[in-house]
Amino acid sequence: MEPVHVSTSSKVLFQKVRKIVPPLVDKFHKGQHGRVAVIGGSLDYTGAPYFSSMASARLGMFLSHVICERSAATVIKSYSPNLMVHPLLPSTESVKNPESIDAPALASPIIAMLPRLNAIVIGPGLGRDGVTLKVVTEVMKEARSRSIPFVLDADGLLLVTEDLDLVKGYKNCILTPNVMEFSRLAKALGIDVPSQAQIASEPDEGDKTSKETRACEQLSQALGGVTIIQKGPHDVISNGVTSIVSDLKGGLKRSGGQGDTLTGSLGTLLAWRAAYHNKLWDSGEQENPKEAQTKQDVMTEIETPNLRMSPVTTLLLAAWAGSGITRECSRRAFNAKGRSLQASDLTDEVYESFLALIGEPEGSKTHL
Helix, strand or coil, rough: CCCCCCCHHHHHHHHHHHHCCCCCCCCCCCCCCCEEEEECCCCCCCCCHHHHHCCCCCCCHHHHHHHHHHHHHHHHHHHHHCCEEEEEEECCHHHHCHCCCCHHHHHHHHHHHHCCCCCEEEECCCCCCHHHHHHHHHHHHHHHHHCEEECCCCCCHHHHHHHHHHHCCCCCCCEECCCHHHHHHHHCCCCCCHHHHHHHCCCCEEEEEEEEHHHHHHHHHHHHEEEEEEEECCCCCCCCCEEECCCCCCCCCCCCCCCHHHHHHHHHHHHHHHHHCCCCCCCCCCCCCCHHHHHHHHHHHHCEEEEEEEHHHHHHHHHHHHHHHHHHHHHHHHHHHHHHHHHHHHHCCCCHHHHHHHHCCCCCCCCC
């Protein structure tokens, strides 16, 4: 049964999202439905990469990796035996001369994994160690050169504020800034756009949603069309051309770690998106000879039930669906736990939220 709190327009979008979900059928083997790695996890932060990778796994990712700093590996492994944990991130403590490192060489073991991955999530629990950040920068450059989609959050976004060219013009990534991170990105870009918090504090009620949408669009345009999810009381998703506002209700408590459910969900959706465009299965859609470029093109692909979507449209929908799933997890967890809600409670709601909002695609075998 579809949840009654979801608007009709959102239900249409979720029906389109279902088209990029690979069906569960006998012919697929391990890994074909996707392989995602979360790059993060340090001495002080071990929960964030766990929550992100577990959200990815619970949503349906076949293989979920965590690439972390050595001191975090054993701790993260102890959280769940289901994750593949790789202690490949160097830090100041693990190198002899932190001031004169060969960052590409240190990054090479991680880069060697990239051909096996469909998407990466960068930032959860990453920390701000100078050596670690230099190595992750090299990984981002290589991932971009190979057109591997990635999601950036937390200290992954810090790297962008320090080097905008890492993502500028790369339309195969998603940034997930909160209010403060949004403001820092705007400042780094030298553009004057208000955050959701600033708009909310304005005395003139007006159309605040339109102002928020314009601000997110401006930031995306300044980054060359990068997709942005501006997190807040409601999420604004924009690629600089087309914008969608998530109208799903979240819980009333914002505990630390909820954003990690978002990044993990996005990682899985990006991997599914890759399988969709590789035509791993027959989606039953008609080929679209036109590549979506304008807002009207995107809306036509969304509003036409059996029209195959282009990468621009599927990336926007993946970002929107990740936001929706996370907000539904938050709503369900808050209804069950109230003030005691913790990030792990969202993890437990990922699959049921997926079923309620998106549902299994036609042809899936959910029972033997």
